[in-house]
Amino acid sequence: MTGTPVDTLPPLDSGRMAIHTMTTRSLGLERCLEAYGKIGAGGISIWRQTIEPIGIRAAVQLVESSRMRVPALVRGGFFPAHNASDRDRAIQDTLASLDDAAALNAEMLVLVAGAVPGMPLTEGRQQVLRGMEAILPRAQELSIKLALEPLHPIYAADRSCVNTIAQARAILDDLDHPLTGVAVDVYHTWWDPELAPQIAALGREQRLFAFHVCDWKVERADDLNDRGLMGEGVIDIRGIRRMVEDAGFDGMIEVEVFNEDHWAGDQELYLEQIRDAWLEHV
Amino acid sequence: MTGTPVDTLPPLDSGRMAIHTMTTRSLGLERCLEAYGKIGAGGISIWRQTIEPIGIRAAVQLVESSRMRVPALVRGGFFPAHNASDRDRAIQDTLASLDDAAALNAEMLVLVAGAVPGMPLTEGRQQVLRGMEAILPRAQELSIKLALEPLHPIYAADRSCVNTIAQARAILDDLDHPLTGVAVDVYHTWWDPELAPQIAALGREQRLFAFHVCDWKVERADDLNDRGLMGEGVIDIRGIRRMVEDAGFDGMIEVEVFNEDHWAGDQELYLEQIRDAWLEHV
Numbered sequence: 097m098t099g100t101p102v103d104t105l106p107p108l109d110s111g112r113m114a115i116h117t118m119t120t121r122s123l124g125l126e127r128c129l130e131a132y133g134k135i136g137a138g139g140i141s142i143w144r145q146t147i148e149p150i151g152i153r154a155a156v157q158l159v160e161s162s163r164m165r166v167p168a169l170v171r172g173g174f175f176p177a178h179n180a181s182d183r184d185r186a187i188q189d190t191l192a193s194l195d196d197a198a199a200l201n202a203e204m205l206v207l208v209a210g211a212v213p214g215m216p217l218t219e220g221r222q223q224v225l226r227g228m229e230a231i232l233p234r235a236q237e238l239s240i241k242l243a244l245e246p247l248h249p250i251y252a253a254d255r256s257c258v259n260t261i262a263q264a265r266a267i268l269d270d271l272d273h274p275l276t277g278v279a280v281d282v283y284h285t286w287w288d289p290e291l292a293p294q295i296a297a298l299g300r301e302q303r304l305f306a307f308h309v310c311d312w313k314v315e316r317a318d319d320l321n322d323r324g325l326m327g328e329g330v331i332d333i334r335g336i337r338r339m340v341e342d343a344g345f346d347g348m349i350e351v352e353v354f355n356e357d358h359w360a361g362d363q364e365l366y367l368e369q370i371r372d373a374w375l376e377h378v
Numbered sequence: 379m380t381g382t383p384v385d386t387l388p389p390l391d392s393g394r395m396a397i398h399t400m401t402t403r404s405l406g407l408e409r410c411l412e413a414y415g416k417i418g419a420g421g422i423s424i425w426r427q428t429i430e431p432i433g434i435r436a437a438v439q440l441v442e443s444s445r446m447r448v449p450a451l452v453r454g455g456f457f458p459a460h461n462a463s464d465r466d467r468a469i470q471d472t473l474a475s476l477d478d479a480a481a482l483n484a485e486m487l488v489l490v491a492g493a494v495p496g497m498p499l500t501e502g503r504q505q506v507l508r509g510m511e512a513i514l515p516r517a518q519e520l521s522i523k524l525a526l527e528p529l530h531p532i533y534a535a536d537r538s539c540v541n542t543i544a545q546a547r548a549i550l551d552d553l554d555h556p557l558t559g560v561a562v563d564v565y566h567t568w569w570d571p572e573l574a575p576q577i578a579a580l581g582r583e584q585r586l587f588a589f590h591v592c593d594w595k596v597e598r599a600d601d602l603n604d605r606g607l608m609g610e611g612v613i614d615i616r617g618i619r620r621m622v623e624d625a626g627f628d629g630m631i632e633v634e635v636f637n638e639d640h641w642a643g644d645q646e647l648y649l650e651q652i653r654d655a656w657l658e659h660v
Contacts, residue, residue, distance in 0.1 A: 213612045252569040287534040
């Protein structure tokens, strides 16, 4: 189901692989760190849900005693709202995430734009801009990068008014700050009408902060939690990897899969599948 | 859940309403013609599935003895395929649809692009172009317009490699023929990154052939068959109607809703809901 392998790409060392803790949702942070290390992953991107049961202090200790890099804390944002107090709550929440990101020595905070059903998408994007402006001083103080992640238009009504890389770049143009960039996720962007040129532009602008991989299955039981492991769907992941590498990206490649079936199975076995899928399809 | 009503738009006469037979899937053509007329609709867009049980001759007789306009026969296309014989089958099938469209005195044939899982979208679009080139001589002979309908990117893997109005226009630019245009469906295009300017361009180019309405529900049990009746979702239908009218569109406005729950209910009552939703939200 995937595109032709791009044989000229060098094989990827698993040390460049980072795994999002949401990928193995049932595992606590300590088990994630051990199990990801066991399959050779060099990094972990930590969801706030994984920190919650143990608190940030314990999380920091666990991460420090591991040898894992932390490309990202996931996630802040969700800025648009109908009233000022809800908008302020999103900003305060994202500021708290920035503190956690700094404590964990994460390189970036991933931001999901957010959307309010019925609000014009253009108005939503203005509110995303205002939200990012509000958190930027703290991000700068802490030297945490802000990676805005465009989401697939299937989420345009209620999760993200930013659905193309170009729309994310337009917001970053207004912010005009080197700590702001884009997280490119193959699930959200594989169909993007300007995928190749927009990725190239992100590279030129030093704004390509993250590259997330999973796959788009043709049959989906659910739009949120039936994403495919790499190779289970239609995305030419290797072709997109070539685009991001041609654009100069040399960071960790992050495996982020939401899938109820995989969550329900043995997570150690699943991680072996992830490693195999990484070697074959990324 | 919808946007602010645009009060400056004149109220719509229900005579400008056409209903797609798939909207009331369980009704045969004869019942559709009666029931749509009863709520004041002036038109019917006929799906091939509705013709199948009775044959094209009986369908033509029924339509002729009604006073209904037929904006469209729905649908042909699905051009991309892995091999030439499958591509030819799609072309032959679409040519047969053109004959049916002419027999029914339909103004246009709606074309869905099609897509093959794993095929690069750009290659799919090339095959759509070739398919449309192949059917254009017959369309011209019969004076049937061809309305290419971009579908939401949720369908990019397996139903349509044409996901934005701009992508449809690029194909039409290559065809360069006055019988080729676009069907704008609010469900598929409400999120389009260039919705307003692309609709304006279609108007300037005399390529805005159809305007389809339904709604995008935030919670969807199914991506295909849980579309909302106008007012049940987030789309600013009246705002988009203003765009198409500003672009010079004065054709029938077509109600096309796929919804298992509405299909399961009493179709006469449902048609009254459709008429009310039309008056309130279109």
